[in-house]
Amino acid sequence: MKKYRLTFILLAVLTLFISIGTAQEKSVGLQTEIQKILQKYPAQNAADLDKLSYEILQMGKDGLLSICRLLVPPGKADDSRVRFALGGLTTYVNRTGKEEQRKLYAKTVIKALESEGDKNVKAFLIRQLQRCGKKESVRFLKRYLSDPLLGEPAVQALLTIGSYEAETILLRSLNAVPQNNKALVIKALGELRSQRAVRKILEYSSTRDRELLNVTLFALANIGDSRAEEVLNKMAVTAGPYERAQAPSLYLLYAQRLAEHGKKQLCVNICREFIRSYMSPQESHVACAALAVMVAVLGEKSLEDILAAMDSPSKEFRMKALELSDRIPGQEATTRWLERLENSRPEVRAEIIGMLGKRGDTSVLPLLLSELKSEARPVRLAAIPAVVNLGDSTVLNELWPMLQFDSKEELEVLKLALLRFSTPLIVPEAARIMLDVPPLARMVLIEILAERRAKEFVDVVFSQAKTEDETLREAVLTALERLAREEDLSRLVDMLLGATETREILLLQNAVVASANLNENKESRADLLLAALETSEGKTHLDLLRILPRIGGTKALHSLIEKTGSEDDRVKSVAVYSLAAWPDIDALEAVLSVILTTENPTFRYVSLKGYIRLIQGAELMPEEQYLLLSDVFDAAVELEDKKVILSGLSRIKSKQSLRYVAAFLQDPELQSNAARAVTRMALPGDEEELGLVGSDVEAALKQTAGIVQDIDMVNRIKDYLGVLWEQDGFVSLFNGKDLSGWMGNTSGYEADEGKLIVLQNRGGGNLYTEKEFSDFILRFEFKLTPGANNGLGIRAPLDGDAAYMGMELQILDNSAEKYKDLKPYQFHGSIYGVVSAKRGYLKPVGEWNEEEVLARGKRITVKLNGTVIVDADISDAIRNGTLDGREHPGLRRKTGHIGFLGHGSHVEFSRIWIKELK
Amino acid sequence: MSGKKLFTRRKFLKKTLAVSAGFTIVPRFVLGGAGFTAPSDEITKAVIGVGGMGRGHLKYPGAKLLAVCDVDENHLKRALEIGGPGVEGYKDFRDVLERKDIDIVHIPTPPHWHALISVAAAEAGKDIWCEKPMTRTIGEGKKVVEAVQRNGRIFRINTWFRFQSQYYGFGTTVKPIKKVVENNLLGWPLKVTVSATTGFNWKFYWSGKTFLKPKPEPKVLDYEMWLGPAPYKPYHPHRVHNTFRGYWDYDGGGLGDMGMHYLDPVQYILDKDRTSPVEIEADCPQQHPDACGSWRRIQLKYADGCMIVLDGENKDKNAAFIEGPEGKLFPGLESDIPHLKEKINSLPDPKPQVTDFIQAVRTRKKFTLNEDNAHRTCTIVNLSKIAVRLGRRLHFDPEKQLFIGDEEANRLIHQPMRAPWHL
Numbered sequence A: 001m002k003k004y005r006l007t008f009i010l011l012a013v014l015t016l017f018i019s020i021g022t023a024q025e026k027s028v029g030l031q032t033e034i035q036k037i038l039q040k041y042p043a044q045n046a047a048d049l050d051k052l053s054y055e056i057l058q059m060g061k062d063g064l065l066s067i068c069r070l071l072v073p074p075g076k077a078d079d080s081r082v083r084f085a086l087g088g089l090t091t092y093v094n095r096t097g098k099e100e101q102r103k104l105y106a107k108t109v110i111k112a113l114e115s116e117g118d119k120n121v122k123a124f125l126i127r128q129l130q131r132c133g134k135k136e137s138v139r140f141l142k143r144y145l146s147d148p149l150l151g152e153p154a155v156q157a158l159l160t161i162g163s164y165e166a167e168t169i170l171l172r173s174l175n176a177v178p179q180n181n182k183a184l185v186i187k188a189l190g191e192l193r194s195q196r197a198v199r200k201i202l203e204y205s206s207t208r209d210r211e212l213l214n215v216t217l218f219a220l221a222n223i224g225d226s227r228a229e230e231v232l233n234k235m236a237v238t239a240g241p242y243e244r245a246q247a248p249s250l251y252l253l254y255a256q257r258l259a260e261h262g263k264k265q266l267c268v269n270i271c272r273e274f275i276r277s278y279m280s281p282q283e284s285h286v287a288c289a290a291l292a293v294m295v296a297v298l299g300e301k302s303l304e305d306i307l308a309a310m311d312s313p314s315k316e317f318r319m320k321a322l323e324l325s326d327r328i329p330g331q332e333a334t335t336r337w338l339e340r341l342e343n344s345r346p347e348v349r350a351e352i353i354g355m356l357g358k359r360g361d362t363s364v365l366p367l368l369l370s371e372l373k374s375e376a377r378p379v380r381l382a383a384i385p386a387v388v389n390l391g392d393s394t395v396l397n398e399l400w401p402m403l404q405f406d407s408k409e410e411l412e413v414l415k416l417a418l419l420r421f422s423t424p425l426i427v428p429e430a431a432r433i434m435l436d437v438p439p440l441a442r443m444v445l446i447e448i449l450a451e452r453r454a455k456e457f458v459d460v461v462f463s464q465a466k467t468e469d470e471t472l473r474e475a476v477l478t479a480l481e482r483l484a485r486e487e488d489l490s491r492l493v494d495m496l497l498g499a500t501e502t503r504e505i506l507l508l509q510n511a512v513v514a515s516a517n518l519n520e521n522k523e524s525r526a527d528l529l530l531a532a533l534e535t536s537e538g539k540t541h542l543d544l545l546r547i548l549p550r551i552g553g554t555k556a557l558h559s560l561i562e563k564t565g566s567e568d569d570r571v572k573s574v575a576v577y578s579l580a581a582w583p584d585i586d587a588l589e590a591v592l593s594v595i596l597t598t599e600n601p602t603f604r605y606v607s608l609k610g611y612i613r614l615i616q617g618a619e620l621m622p623e624e625q626y627l628l629l630s631d632v633f634d635a636a637v638e639l640e641d642k643k644v645i646l647s648g649l650s651r652i653k654s655k656q657s658l659r660y661v662a663a664f665l666q667d668p669e670l671q672s673n674a675a676r677a678v679t680r681m682a683l684p685g686d687e688e689e690l691g692l693v694g695s696d697v698e699a700a701l702k703q704t705a706g707i708v709q710d711i712d713m714v715n716r717i718k719d720y721l722g723v724l725w726e727q728d729g730f731v732s733l734f735n736g737k738d739l740s741g742w743m744g745n746t747s748g749y750e751a752d753e754g755k756l757i758v759l760q761n762r763g764g765g766n767l768y769t770e771k772e773f774s775d776f777i778l779r780f781e782f783k784l785t786p787g788a789n790n791g792l793g794i795r796a797p798l799d800g801d802a803a804y805m806g807m808e809l810q811i812l813d814n815s816a817e818k819y820k821d822l823k824p825y826q827f828h829g830s831i832y833g834v835v836s837a838k839r840g841y842l843k844p845v846g847e848w849n850e851e852e853v854l855a856r857g858k859r860i861t862v863k864l865n866g867t868v869i870v871d872a873d874i875s876d877a878i879r880n881g882t883l884d885g886r887e888h889p890g891l892r893r894k895t896g897h898i899g900f901l902g903h904g905s906h907v908e909f910s911r912i913w914i915k916e917l918k
Numbered sequence B: 001m002s003g004k005k006l007f008t009r010r011k012f013l014k015k016t017l018a019v020s021a022g023f024t025i026v027p028r029f030v031l032g033g034a035g036f037t038a039p040s041d042e043i044t045k046a047v048i049g050v051g052g053m054g055r056g057h058l059k060y061p062g063a064k065l066l067a068v069c070d071v072d073e074n075h076l077k078r079a080l081e082i083g084g085p086g087v088e089g090y091k092d093f094r095d096v097l098e099r100k101d102i103d104i105v106h107i108p109t110p111p112h113w114h115a116l117i118s119v120a121a122a123e124a125g126k127d128i129w130c131e132k133p134m135t136r137t138i139g140e141g142k143k144v145v146e147a148v149q150r151n152g153r154i155f156r157i158n159t160w161f162r163f164q165s166q167y168y169g170f171g172t173t174v175k176p177i178k179k180v181v182e183n184n185l186l187g188w189p190l191k192v193t194v195s196a197t198t199g200f201n202w203k204f205y206w207s208g209k210t211f212l213k214p215k216p217e218p219k220v221l222d223y224e225m226w227l228g229p230a231p232y233k234p235y236h237p238h239r240v241h242n243t244f245r246g247y248w249d250y251d252g253g254g255l256g257d258m259g260m261h262y263l264d265p266v267q268y269i270l271d272k273d274r275t276s277p278v279e280i281e282a283d284c285p286q287q288h289p290d291a292c293g294s295w296r297r298i299q300l301k302y303a304d305g306c307m308i309v310l311d312g313e314n315k316d317k318n319a320a321f322i323e324g325p326e327g328k329l330f331p332g333l334e335s336d337i338p339h340l341k342e343k344i345n346s347l348p349d350p351k352p353q354v355t356d357f358i359q360a361v362r363t364r365k366k367f368t369l370n371e372d373n374a375h376r377t378c379t380i381v382n383l384s385k386i387a388v389r390l391g392r393r394l395h396f397d398p399e400k401q402l403f404i405g406d407e408e409a410n411r412l413i414h415q416p417m418r419a420p421w422h423l
Helices: A002-020 A023-039 A046-058 A060-070 A080-092 A100-113 A119-131 A135-144 A149-163 A164-172 A181-192 A195-202 A210-223 A228-236 A241-260 A266-278 A284-309 A314-327 A329-340 A346-359 A362-371 A377-390 A393-404 A408-418 A423-436 A439-451 A453-463 A470-483 A487-496 A502-516 A528-537 A538-550 A554-562 A570-579 A587-597 A601-617 A624-636 A639-649 A653-665 A672-682 A695-707 A711-727 B028-032 B052-058 B074-085 B092-099 B111-123 B136-150 B177-182 B223-227 B239-245 B253-269 B340-346 B358-363 B371-392 B406-413
Strands: A741-742 A749-752 A755-758 A766-773 A776-785 A791-798 A807-812 A846-854 A861-863 A865-874 A896-901 A909-916 B044-048 B064-069 B089-090 B104-107 B127-130 B155-157 B189-196 B279-283 B299-300 B306-312 B323-324 B325-328 B396-398
Touching: A023 A046, A023 A080, A046 A060, A046 A241, A080 A100, A080 A119, A100 A119, A119 A149, A119 B406, A135 A149, A135 A164, A135 A766, A135 A846, A135 B279, A149 A164, A149 A181, A149 A329, A164 A181, A181 A210, A181 A487, A195 A210, A195 A228, A210 A228, A210 A241, A210 B189, A228 A711, A241 B092, A241 B111, A241 B325, A266 A653, A266 B306, A284 A314, A284 A329, A284 B136, A314 A346, A314 B028, A329 A346, A329 A362, A329 A861, A346 A362, A346 A766, A346 B299, A362 A672, A377 A408, A377 A766, A393 A408, A393 A423, A393 B358, A408 A439, A408 A846, A423 A439, A423 A453, A423 B340, A439 A470, A439 B253, A453 A470, A453 A487, A453 B064, A470 A502, A470 B127, A487 A502, A487 A528, A487 A909, A502 A538, A502 B396, A528 A538, A528 A554, A538 A554, A570 A587, A570 A601, A570 B127, A587 A601, A601 A639, A624 A639, A624 A653, A624 A776, A639 A672, A639 B253, A653 A695, A672 A695, A672 A776, A672 A865, A695 A711, A711 A909, A741 A909, A749 A865, A749 B189, A766 A791, A776 A807, A791 A846, A791 A861, A807 A896, A896 A909, B044 B052, B052 B064, B052 B074, B064 B074, B064 B092, B074 B089, B089 B092, B089 B358, B092 B111, B111 B127, B136 B371, B155 B371, B189 B253, B239 B253, B253 B358, B253 B371, B299 B371, B299 B406, B371 B396, B371 B406
Parallel strands: B044 B064, B044 B104, B064 B089, B104 B127, B127 B155, B189 B306
Antiparallel strands: A741 A766, A749 A755, A755 A909, A766 A896, A776 A846, A776 A909, A791 A807, A791 A896, A846 A861, A861 A865, B189 B323, B279 B299, B279 B396, B299 B306, B323 B325
16 A cells, blocks of 8 residues: 555656656656665665665666655655665765765766755755765865855765865855855864864954854864964953853863974963963863873873872862873882872872772882871771772781771771672681671671671671661671571571561561571471461561461461451451462462452452452463453452452453453443553554454444543554554555545645645645545544535546535534534535435534445445444435435446545544445 | 854953963953852752753752753743752753853753763863763764863763663673673673563664654744754654654664663673774664664674674574673573572672762762763764664774774764854
8 A cells, every 4th residue: 555655656756857858758667667666665684775776876877866856855745765765875885896886876966966946855965975975076065055054064064075175165165155154164164173274264253243253263273273372362351151161171172282283382381371270169170171181292291290280279180180190101100109199188198099099000009008007087998999909818918907997988998898809718707707896897797798698607697686786786687688598497587576676577577588488398488487376476476477478388378368367357457468469379269268258448459459460470371361350350349449450351462351341441430441451452562462353352442542531542542443444454545644645636735644634725625536436435534623614525526516426425513603504414424415414423623533434336324423424325315306406416426536525624634544345 | 054043142241351472361250250159068960951851860869959951941841840949940051051050960961962061061160960872973972081081070871780770671780790700700702682582672662753744843942952963954843852862863763762771781791891892783674864763683793702782673582691602691690500699699799889979079089980981882872873874794993983994984973063063
């Protein structure tokens, strides 16, 4: 279908060109060939694209040119295949060994560019040259430099192509281009760093046009010619705040360029002056930039400047200097840094140590090790990671004693440092010294043991569980989840039985679960807990019950089921919740039994959710899932119960399930949930998951489209309905993009993103299908404006009044005041003048209506928004003459065009489908 | 077409001072007056670009929001409502950068603006929190790295999987993976497969439309400024806001959206933060010149033989996330190496990272995911985009950051901006 339509536009466009006429006959053959090739775009892979591009190039210049001329202005028609073809060629001719083809292609693009009338199309062609043009294209780009729209792409293409010629053309055009285009030419000359352009660009340096001035200053700075110094200098004091802020950056750019042109000393002087002047807190980034430029220029000779930077009050500047220090490697520089270190205050000392740690020069290690003992904490904090970076495991000997410090921050850094070593190096020692370090440090050691799962040392950790120190105790309990062994279960259960704090109970529950689940025998995992359950009471009893679902096993399940019948409300409640959270399908029956018997709405709802989760988690066939879920619906009492079941059903992609859910589309309380479920089940999914098909699916989806509020979803549903109809033999009459397939007064109608719009200001007129149809089912949607009047012509000839020479099914805003005196056979849906339609089924003006017309022999049926409003046999209807008393010779026609008969009002149509009946 | 209105908002300062031989140093606080305040302890921020993505940035903790900026009045209005009192709204990001009381600039604009605003922010002395993908082209990325480093700024990109959170469908954080690789348990070189099988679904719904009918520009949107450095194309709502990723002028489809999230950890794991792939090849349908489409497979090789495969079709159902000569690593740390999970526990930690951006701003320490390595990650994304667009094998020089023997590919590394915008 699509192919058919595209061919049509292309042919239509071609016909136009041929009639304008250059080389007619020969070109007809060529055009057919081009059509054939274009149908194959976009290519599905690189090899196909090469083949297609090769074929096009074989057609030579004429073929290429014809293709370029098939481009149309944006939105006029879908020329995307042409754009695919040209884009593909642009890339193809850039392959190695294709220089001849590239030249031919570039020259043809230029030729097309010259004869093209639309500027957006021209811009597209220029962009092809930007990708594949070389010398040959340069002089042709010149003529677009003055154009308001094309100046930009032309300059960009010249800039990309580069070359002396491009520079010359830009330079020569600078005076000639209109004021609005000067900025782009100057910017390009600046980016090309055109020394030749300096004198001319300077002429614009006193402009009052802010945009132009900004670009001019950038260009001058980037070219870096000393003739521009005065201008760049002045900028700092004359411009607006934003430009003034830019001034130092531009001036430094200029200085950098000076150095590149050999004027290194001048550049360095500027940088030094900048560093002196821009050190206030909010300007030190300028000093940073100056230092960076200077280091780039001076290389190793900038060491003194970098060292001096450490005297700056700005941390930002010092850190920048330290970062730049890596440009000056070597022992000599390292020595200077050590000297500098000696003379620095703690903060700076710490910064330098950080740098030395990254520098990789291990000769500084002894000194850094001694810094671990510094009085100043920032220094120690910096030294810890630094020695780990530079040293080997012997560093550990210096780190362990530091656990005596009691600052949290320091211990955290220490922990990260220790964790940089492998387990044998740190775990035994951590366990050994555990009791000798202060509580805060002990926490760090416990965390290290846990991180490394050092189960062999779990006893040391257990030994700390009774500590009075709450944070330490929390660290212990947290670690136990990772460290507990299977054999630790009984002491963990004991601890749990004795715990009173909520947080501790939670942590111990985790540890108990972890330990119990290490038991390979699933059935005996819960034994200890069940024994404890027997003897426990009160809150402890509940805490034990709560963890059973995380362990599982038949005995535990039975125990839990028994508790759901408990007299104690709290026990019962925890048991019901725990049962609903059971990990496997074994609990299904028990959960169902709660659902069926409980009178507590919360229990029912929770159990329903658990029931659905269990079913979804088990490997069941969709039919089984469906049966289990639909069965439970009768047990639902509250609305929420029903909603949760519908949502469960929505995950089952089967027609059975869909039919079940669709029944609730009429239930006002559940219809929006049912609609959501229907879309989820029926529409195709993300990953190659097919949608459901069948007439019941279609019916459910149509109903759903009327319920769903989200317009995107409505469109998705309707798109999918189109897919279903297509399978049923319907074809689309309207591609949504252009009027291919239609003829007649095409200028009175417009295609716009799926809508066929009757243009009020152009009168509309009659728009007919190219094809003729005799017996068919036609489906379409339409939207009226107040007082709108249109008509649907069927079996109509192209000439004459379709209402008489064919048949016109009226399209009308019945509600308009001005139509109140019309005859019954003139209202919406009526076969004009012949059969009157039922009224009262149009949606309010401004909403979309759905209509279906069945034409089979003499029988005409019109269904509007689901209701039959006309069902007539034409022969019967005119047996005693027509209603309007006029001749309707068209009623005898067996076939003809389908058309929209515009009467000068704005009406929109969309989704127009037809199925021919044999 | 170049924005004529851009500068009218500024008053021309008619000040002419004597010009001396050297640069007339006029520190800002001398001229500037208003707005110059002593640095306070509270870190402050502005968010530039407050559409769908940007609204998320408003509430990131750690810094006080002072300003929001957008070229769409509706976005601005909503952001101001969320921001509450004390937050000012701007239409032009340069007005935001003029404010001296702002420390950090967030840049959740579409990617075609990232480089320009990042460079301008760096030159204005701001630290930067930029959305992914870092830049639209490799050339722009180099400029951002230069400007950030030259001006001593702290920069982060808004992805985080190398240092926190579960790494998508892999099922664990990145740390244990790094440990396995760093301790050479899998051997070398390594092949990484990024696909639905290994936990990473490529999203192709960001495709652009190949046929758009121009629409009138909405009054609330300054389309000229929205385009900024991007080529002028007639307006259509699908080109902007929530769907811009489908167009090469602004981004690169699903690669632009998820590429850095998925690939930054890969680069970290393979220890490639300072280099780039040398050979890139893509298997895909032909791409439209304007609209991004889908792709089937992209393969990127490093000089040492390591390889990253982006399997968009999820074709290799048995793929390991990482495969080396001595073993394979699957999601959830499953492996053919016996007892791998226990082994991981006993391995030393990777180097600690600076993971608190606000802390990095205070201490001036480089953030762990900074301009350097983010640019390299984004380069993987940009190399992939170019390979997809050109459909041929490409060779890349990671040092010069240029393609070898492919002029057209190099033209996609440096794409001129629309005047008056420049880097």
